[in-house]
Amino acid sequence: MKRLILPLALLVLGFTVSACNDDNPSAPTSTSKTTYTAVLLPANEVPAIVGAEAAGSGTATITANTVKDAAGNVTSATFDFAVTVTGFPNGTSLTDAHIHGGAAGTNGGILVSLGLSAGAVNFPTGTGTFSRAGITVTVDQANAILANPGNFYFNIHTAANAGGVARGQLAIAQ
Numbered sequence: 464m465k466r467l468i469l470p471l472a473l474l475v476l477g478f479t480v481s482a483c484n485d486d487n488p489s490a491p492t493s494t495s496k497t498t499y500t501a502v503l504l505p506a507n508e509v510p511a512i513v514g515a516e517a518a519g520s521g522t523a524t525i526t527a528n529t530v531k532d533a534a535g536n537v538t539s540a541t542f543d544f545a546v547t548v549t550g551f552p553n554g555t556s557l558t559d560a561h562i563h564g565g566a567a568g569t570n571g572g573i574l575v576s577l578g579l580s581a582g583a584v585n586f587p588t589g590t591g592t593f594s595r596a597g598i599t600v601t602v603d604q605a606n607a608i609l610a611n612p613g614n615f616y617f618n619i620h621t622a623a624n625a626g627g628v629a630r631g632q633l634a635i636a637q
Contacts, residue, residue, distance in 0.1 A: 492531065492532060492533045493530070493531050494528065494529065494530050494531070495528075495529050495531065496526055496527065496528055496529075497526070497527045497529070497609060497635065498524060498525070498526045498527075498635070498636040499524070499525045499526075499527070499608075499612055499633040499634060499635060499636060500522060500523065500524055500525075500631075500633075500634055500636045501522070501523040501525070501616065501617040501630075501631030501632060501633050501634070502520075502521075502522055502631040503520060503521035503522060503523060503546075503548065503617070503618070503619060503629035503630060503631045504520055504629055504630065504631065505517045505518075505519055505520075505624075505628055505629050505630075507567070507616075507629070507630040507631060507632075508618065508624070508626070508627050508628065508629065508630045509568060509569065509570050512624055512628055512629070514623070515552045515623075516551055516552060516555070516621060516623055516624055516628050516629075518550045518551070519548060519549070519550045519551035519552075519555070519589070519628065519629055520548070520549060520550055520629065521546060521547055521548035521549065521619070521629055522546070522547050522631075523544060523545070523546045523617045523631065524544070524545045524546075524636065525542055525543070525544055525562070525617065525633065526542065526543040527540060527542055527600075527605060527608065527609065528540060528541045528542070528543065529605055529609070537602050537605050537606055537609070538602065539602065540599075540600050540601075540602065540604075540605035541596075541597045541598060541599050541600065542562075542575060542598045542600055543594070543595070543596040543597065543598070544560070544577060544594060544595045544596075544598065544617075545592070545594045546560065546592060546593050546594065546619065547591075547592045548586060548589075548590065548591060548592075548619070548629070549589070549590040550589060550590070551586055551589040551590070551621075551628075552589050553586075553587060553588055553589050554585070554586070554587060554589075555585070555586045555589055555621060556581070556582050556584065556585045556586070556621065556622065557579055557581075557583070557584040557585075557593075557619050557620060557621060558579070558581045558582075558620045558621055558622055558625065559576065559577070559579045559581075559619075559620045560576075560577040560579055560584075560617070560618070560619045560620065561573045561574070561575060561576050561577065561617070561618060561620075562574045562575040562608070562615055562616070562617050562633070563615065563616050563617075563618065564607075564614065564615055565614070565615070565616055566613070566614050566632075567613075567616075567632050570626075571615075571616075574604055574607070574608075574615065575598060575600050575604060577595045577598060578595075578598070579595075581622070608633065612632075612633040612634060612635060613632055613633065613634065615632070615633045616630050616631060616632045616633065617630070617631055617633060618630035618631070
């Protein structure tokens with residue numbers, strides 16, 4: 464009889480733990496990726512960029528990596544960024560890059576910063592690429608972008624155009 468009590472107790476404990484986990488809809492159960500693109504143009508900045516940097520352009524690919532619970536609610540998220548630029552003056556150096564809230568034609572506050580330091584990204588020939596991975600965003604930030612990406616834009620900044628040199632609205636990648 465004593466030999467049966469321990470295995471029976473462990474079996475009951477296992478069922479209890481399993482049942483508790485089934486009742487916890489916030490337990491992470493799935494991950495997903497959503498990819499956005501943004502066509503970066505100086506003419507999209509508000510006001511539009513003039514001068515030597517106005518000939519530049521670029522593209523940004525932004526991947527939202529989300530973890531969702533059993534109910535489909537986002538519980539955590541990180542974003543990855545891959546940016547390519549061309550046509551900027553030789554020696555162009557970025558001072559920062561962000562996702563901002565704001566529809567096309569309007570400026571908005573910074574929502575997600577890539578945390579670039581001045582001079583960390585340089586384009587000696589005016590052309591180049593850079594990437595940042597694993598940028599942590601809040602659940603609210605991720606949900607807002609997932610719900611309506613067109614209400615957000617990505618832009619890059621230079622010393623000559625501290626408010627932003629090239630900008631593009633987020634669109635779901637095709």
